[in-house]
Amino acid sequence: MYKAILAAGICVLAMTSLTSAQEKKEIVVASEGAYPPFNSMDSNNKLQGFDIDITNALCEKMQVKCTIVAQDWDGMIPALLAKKFDAIVASMTITEERKKQIDFTDRYYRTPLSVAVPKDSKIKDTTTASMKGMSVGAQSSTTQAIHAEEVYGKAGAEAKLYPTQDEANADLANGRLDAVVSDKFVLVEWLKNAGKDCCKMLGDIEGTMSEAGIAIRKEDKDLKERFNKAIKDIVADGTYKKIQSKYFEFDIY
Amino acid sequence: MTFRDILGFVIDLDLLDRYGWRFLEGIGVTAQLVAISFTLGGALGLLLALARLSDKGPLRWLTGAYIYFFRGSPLLAQLFLLYYGLGSLRAFWTDLGLWWFFREAWSCALLAFTLNTAAYQAEIFRGAIRSVPRGQREAAAALGMHRAVTFAKVIFPQAMIVCLRPLGNELILMIKASAIASLVTIYDLMGVTKLAFSRSYDFELYLWAAVLYLLIVECIRRLWAVLERRLTRHLRAGDLPQPAQRNGLSRVTKTALKPNAQ
Amino acid sequence: MQDVLSLLSFSDGGWGAALAAGTLVTLTLALATLPVGIFLGLVVALMARSRSPRARAAATVFTTVFRGLPELLTLLIVYYGGQILIQRLMASMGYEGQLQINAFLAGVVAFGLVLAAFSSEVWVGALNTIARGQYEAGSALGLSRWLTFRLVVFPQLMRAALPGLSNNWLTLLKDTSLISTISLVDLMRQTNLAVGATKQPIVFYLAACVIYLLLSAGSGLAFTVLERRANRGHARG
Incomplete structure (x- = not known):
């Protein structure tokens, strides 16, 4: 009997994916997939949109491997805090209330x-x-x-x-x-x-111009700096403009 | 030390001030939603059960299909089918003069829950009615009672006693299932919890909701047990003043009194 | 009608393949949960009948909680709370790594707990049908307690429990649709995605209902076969 319980326990453990202490060579980024044109799902369940293109451009600049996962909006911040992923690129507006829980990079676009x-x-x-x-x-x-x-x-x-x-x-x-x-x-x-x-x-709506940023955990200061630098870089070298022109006829930065 | 101070050890008072009242409102919404749909579903369920037991083939077949559909697919899919599916036919409902009904999330949820619980309750009623022995019907017929009178005075009361326990279980299942109303903009207890959580990201709120749901379910369970005891009072041998009646118990009611009989 | 068929077809632009993939996820989730919940339910049932008052109390608390909580809430608590709990637990043990609870695992755990609570009642009922004499006969034959359970009690137990367990399974199958709210792409979520893309809610939600009905009907057949197998020692005549 005890053996059976032990075996079941081991099975459950084996089903969870254990990843060792991480060096940030690989980051997991979450987006939503129901917010076109910024992020949406294609018919093969792959994420696409402005947020996704920007993420890929940023990761290329930072020279890290990025995995982009889909996460329901309601659970975005709780899941970030629970370390299910390292960053949110999902058109999240930078607000004071959110800043109590998490940190943001500089903006990557603005919208009213x-x-x-x-x-x-x-x-x-x-x-x-x-x-x-x-x-x-x-x-x-x-x-x-x-x-x-x-x-x-x-x-x-x-x-x-x-x-x-x-x-x-x-x-x-x-x-x-x-x-x-x-x-x-x-x-x-x-x-x-x-x-x-x-x-x-x-x-x-008047007075509602706000900034969308990449959300990260407060303790990941280093990641924040790397994202900020990468955002500056893609704006400076024209990558941002190229991505933007795929979706919009005007400047949203 | 005030009551508030003591409370402060257990829960976050700041959160309580901000959302406490809304949680109470949420409980009210959940209670209304369940009470109304359970009652209407009961009435519809009884009709369905009678149709299911009727000797007219098409009627039996149709109610059978209804019951099979609503018991065999998830309530979530039924709710979405009603709210987003039927709700997308605005012109049609406007022509029928029913758009006011399908416009509201509240009435859509109420309808979905009613139709769903009706199917489950119909099966409960059907089983109970069938468990009343044939002899009862025959005896009533021998006494010259009309079929309707026989049902109302003889069959139905005995069937209801068999129903009590499964109906109580169904009520509890409905309370739990009603949490999905939060997915179509209704601020029931679950909806309020999600709203408060989306502002504060404090996990404690989910635990409040859990405790509240458990309290509600436990209260209902106990109340139902009291109700059941009162309604079956006349059947418990020990309580009866005249021992002569002890032998008057039918087989059905005896099974109803056994603790685990369902 | 033609439009509807092409929407549900497996060809390009049709959502047939997507719905089939979603159905597979739903089935996988339910099948992965089943052994966990049933086994845990049996453990709880044995605890509920144990001589130790503590074990009995634990069993009561377990069933009260997981029968009383809405499945949706249980799922959210396991999904968010479980992750936080594990994180803290591992930090307190000084382990730096990460243990992910993905949506699938959260589903298996949450639905497993609910299934355990409900199936434990079925097990208790089934255990009650087995006479003391069976255990005594087992020990008279020199079987250990475990062997008595496995060879003598369990086969009879399965026979008494199967009808109840088949109900539990059908409930589980429908409950898994709740996993769609935490972004696992099961049948329900795939349906939501299809509705979002095609604006055809009636077609797709109806299709989803029908697929769930077919799954229920299919498992009904499977259980009939199982029950016949379990009953073969008791053939009439």
Whole structure:
């Protein structure tokens, strides 16, 4: 009997992957895969998008081997803290609240928050007064979720939070939501494709210009410096511009 | 030393101030969601069970398919099918005048849970009704009772007693299953937990939720046991004033009183 | 109809292959969890019947907790909490390395615990059907306690437990769909991805339901065969 228990224990141990004390020659980077054009999944379940191209360019500059893994948005920061990976390149906005838990590199792009609405919407603009009584969707655990809850919600809107941006968009198209708040370029991309028949851009939200950075654990100071230097390098040598032109017609740095 | 100070040893008071109230609201939402869907599901389940036991072939076949579908696939898939699937047919529902219903995550979740638990409860009712011996029906017929009266006065009460325990189990399963409502924007206990966690990243919050769910389930379990004892009071030999009635127990009710009979 | 078929086809642009891959992951996860949960359930059942009050109390706490927690919460706690716990444990033992709990392993552990809690009741019920005399007869034949269990008790136990365990298995199969929320690409998540890409929620969620139904039906058949095997010593007539 004891032997059986022991054997089972060994089996469980063998199933976990033991990696030895790591020297940062290989880093594991996480992205989400539901936030086009920055990150999305192709039909073979491979990550693609601006975030992924930038990651590959940075890793090449730092001369390290990078493995990119997909991770659900809600679990991003907990999983980083739990050392499931070393960095997050997933269009994560640098905020003070997040900085209490984790650290960020310098920005790799900037974006304001914008609002998309159905084509026949009567909402005039993105001010809080216009959102009173409206149901406003956003992806949970994001800066836009906080905006939907704290700013619009306090002004009398009903904030509805979804696990992914895709689901919030689907419900705007379905007519369940009166508005969706998100990063501008994500909404622009969606309105060019799946959302083009149902919805339109209402406008940017004033004072919400924010920076997306690479998230890392606080103790990994060295990794942060290497990322920062690599970001500077790819901006300087034109790699950044080349990647950017694949996705956008304007400068987002 | 105040109560708050003592509490401070166990949980983070700052977190409690920020999210305590929302957790209570979340419990309220979970309770409503489960109470309503379980009750409606019970009514629908009873109808399904009767249809399943009817002698009309198509009716039996249809209810059989319904029950098989809802018991054989995950509630999560059913919820998504209803919320995102049927919810995408806006024009259709607007024509029918039902869009107000499918627009709301709340009513969609309620419908999905009701349809799901109805299938499980139907099987519970069916088993219980069938466990009432034929002789009871025949005796009632011999007394000249109408079929409907026989069902209401003779079969149903005995079947309900057999149902009690499995229904209690189903109620607990529903409370646990309701946590997936959080995936379609509902702030039930699980939804509130995830929201609070997404702000603070404090793992303690998940443990609060775990303790709260355990408390709810344990309370329900005990309440149900009390209820069961009260409802079967007349069947326990020891409590009966007149020993003559002891022999009046039917086979069904005896099995119902055995601790592990299901 | 043509569109629907091409969406579900295995050719280019169809999601048939993706759904099949997802189904395989779902099945693998469920099959990997099954022995863990069933074995642990048997251990808990033996503890619940043991003479030591401590073992009995531990068994009660275990079943109360894992029968009472929502499966989704158990999964999240194992996935996030388990990692933190292991990290701390290893740090306190002075080990610098990393032990990863990936989504699959978290699923096996979490669903295994839930399955153990539920199957332990089935085991207790089955153990109750075995008369004391069986153990006594075993020892009279000079068999050790372990051999008595393996050769005498266990085969009879399986026969009594199989119907209950088959219910446990069906529940497990459906519960695995929750793993989609922690980014393991099982059938459910593959369906979500397909819906995101094609905007055809009805087709794909319905397809997912049907695939789960087929899995349930298939395992129903398998269990019928197993039960017949377990019952062959008890053939009527």
